[in-house]
Amino acid sequence: MTAVFLNRARVLIAIVGLTALAAVSGGCGSSAPTATAPVASIAASPASPSITAAPAPALAVLAGDRYFGTALELPHLDRDQAYAALAAEQFSQATAENAMKWQVVEPTRGQFSWSGADEIVAFAEANNQLVRGHTLVWHNQLPGWLTAGSFSSAELKSILKDHITTEMSRYKGKVYAWDVVNEAFDDDGTWRESIWYENLGEEYIADALTWAHEADPTAKLYLNDYDIEAIGPKSDAWYNLVKSLQAAGVPIDGMGFQGHFDLQYPFPTDMAQNMQRFADLGLEVAITELDVRVNTPATAADLATQADYYEQAVQACLAVRTCVGITVWGFTDKYSWVPFTFRGEGEACLWDENMASKPALTAVQAALAAKP
Ligand code: XIL
Numbered sequence: 337m338t339a340v341f342l343n344r345a346r347v348l349i350a351i352v353g354l355t356a357l358a359a360v361s362g363g364c365g366s367s368a369p370t371a372t373a374p375v376a377s378i379a380a381s382p383a384s385p386s387i388t389a390a391p392a393p394a395l396a397v398l399a400g401d402r403y404f405g406t407a408l409e410l411p412h413l414d415r416d417q418a419y420a421a422l423a424a425e426q427f428s429q430a431t432a433e434n435a436m437k438w439q440v441v442e443p444t445r446g447q448f449s450w451s452g453a454d455e456i457v458a459f460a461e462a463n464n465q466l467v468r469g470h471t472l473v474w475h476n477q478l479p480g481w482l483t484a485g486s487f488s489s490a491e492l493k494s495i496l497k498d499h500i501t502t503e504m505s506r507y508k509g510k511v512y513a514w515d516v517v518n519e520a521f522d523d524d525g526t527w528r529e530s531i532w533y534e535n536l537g538e539e540y541i542a543d544a545l546t547w548a549h550e551a552d553p554t555a556k557l558y559l560n561d562y563d564i565e566a567i568g569p570k571s572d573a574w575y576n577l578v579k580s581l582q583a584a585g586v587p588i589d590g591m592g593f594q595g596h597f598d599l600q601y602p603f604p605t606d607m608a609q610n611m612q613r614f615a616d617l618g619l620e621v622a623i624t625e626l627d628v629r630v631n632t633p634a635t636a637a638d639l640a641t642q643a644d645y646y647e648q649a650v651q652a653c654l655a656v657r658t659c660v661g662i663t664v665w666g667f668t669d670k671y672s673w674v675p676f677t678f679r680g681e682g683e684a685c686l687w688d689e690n691m692a693s694k695p696a697l698t699a700v701q702a703a704l705a706a707k708p
Contacts, residue, residue: 396428398704402653403466403661405429407625410452412671413459418691422667423459429512430460431468431624431663433673439477441503450506457510468624468663469507469514471560472500473544475530476519482531489535496532496540497547504551513556515592515624516548517541520577521561525569541577542586549587560592560624565652566604567613578617592624596665597645598681599630599638607652615658623653625665627684628696629674634683643699646686650703 395404406427412419423430434440435452442448460467473496487495504514520528520541527533532540541559548557559578564571574591581588591614597603604610611621628645630638653659666672670689675682686697 392698392701392705394426395700395704396426398701399428399661400704400707402659403429403663404704405431405465405468405661405663406667407431407433407470407663407665408456408459409433409666409671410435410455413455416670419668419671420459422687422691424463426667427463427465429466429468429661429663430456430463431470432456433470433666434477436470436503437474437477438472438482438499439479442499443479445479445481448502448506453507457507461510466512466661467507467510468558468622469504469511469555470624471515471518472503472548473516473532473540474518475528475532478531487535492531492535493540493543496536496544500544500547501551504548504555508552509554511552511555513558513590513620513622514548514552515560516544516557518560519562520559521570521573523563523570525573542581542584545581545586545588556589556620557587558590558592558620558622558624559588560594562594562596562625565593565595565597565607565610565649567606567610571610575613575617578614578619582617588619590620590622590660592622594625594665595623595627595649595662596625597628597649598678599628599641599645603645603648605648607649608655611652611656611659615656619658621653621656621659623649623659623662626662627665627672627674629678629681629684631680632675632682639683639695642683643695646696647699647703650700654703654707 392398398404404427406423406429408423408430413423432453435456440452441450457467459465482495500516504511520530520533522528527538536543545557548555559574561570561574564574578588578591591611593607593611614621626646626649628642630642634642650662653662664686667685668687668689668691669683669685670691672682672684674684686694686700688694
């Protein structure tokens with residue numbers, strides 16, 4: 337972690353801390369509390385029962401020098417006051433769940449649509465939240481003009497460079513870290529057959545990182561993927577790639593572990609060890625898209641196991657000194673992507689669809705509070 341990061345986090349903690357103290361029971365569904373009034377009333381009556389009934393501090397506060405963030409989605413941020421209030425109150429980092437993806441920002445070639453991304457960046461700024469940019473080079477959520485176009489390799493290369501440069505320049509100085517390349521490998525550790533790999537070969541990764549560094553030299557440049565929490569063929573592929581990129585002098589700062597867990601599979605108990613080997617290469621590491629899906633409807637036992645998965649994920653990050661933070665992929669079951677993507681699964685978040693807290697939230701709070 338850089339000094340800049342720590343200082344920024346401390347400022348943020350001071351601010352978010354006041355907000356958290358002011359939060360009303362559970363925080364869920366309440367409008368954003370003011371920073372001063374409830375703090376003053378606590379100070380004025382130290383023995384009042386409201387102190388013992390005080391809610392847990394915000395996740396952002398409990399996380400200390402690390403950030404605790406969430407993916408944010410539109411239009412909920414505009415239309416659902418309880419959603420916006422909880423997002424502002426609990427988190428110290430924001431990722432656009434979709435608003436910064438290629439399909440959204442450049443639906444027509446050369447015509448950019450920044451309104452959603454701008455709004456999320458403005459929300460984060462207003463609430464002293466770091467922004468993780470997501471994502472520049474991916475095989476998914478690409479606009480039709482790009483996937484259906486028959487471009488030469490040279491054209492594709494220049495399209496990719498333009499995209500990275502344009503998007504990063506717009507948010508230069510406002511985005512703390514970018515997921516420059518997302519999901520480049522298949523589960524068996526072979527290269528994913530994407531428009532990028534098929535047309536540009538594996539050099540597209542080094543090129544993307546180099547262009548990204550030119551566009552915003554202070555942004556942290558991340559590689560990011562799912563199902564790489566355990567040591568195995570896919571995480572090995574990334575590990576070897578990072579080493580070869582570093583040997584070639586390619587700028588790279590971090591490795592993002594998405595952390596989309598599923599109760600159908602055991603929790604990868606070597607997650608901390610795996611993250612540590614990337615940290616040992618000199619990288620920051622982060623959990624970038626944490627959620628834990630279950631077969632729906634979840635039983636009480638499922639929710640208890642889910643809490644245990646969340647806790648283990650948090651503990652894995654806490655065990656690695658340069659694990660800079662944790663981001664959940666949405667915080668409420670009301671809007672989670674999971675039921676739309678995984679048939680029969682859902683209830684993956686820390687808060688339920690009524691924005692009431694779940695056992696997983698308590699477990700995460702406890703794990704953060706217990707950190708050394
Ligand atoms: C998902 C979003 O949550 C959905 O709303 C969208 O329809 C598809 O993408 N890995 C990633 C994220 O890097 O961008 C994905 O987000 C989830 C998996």
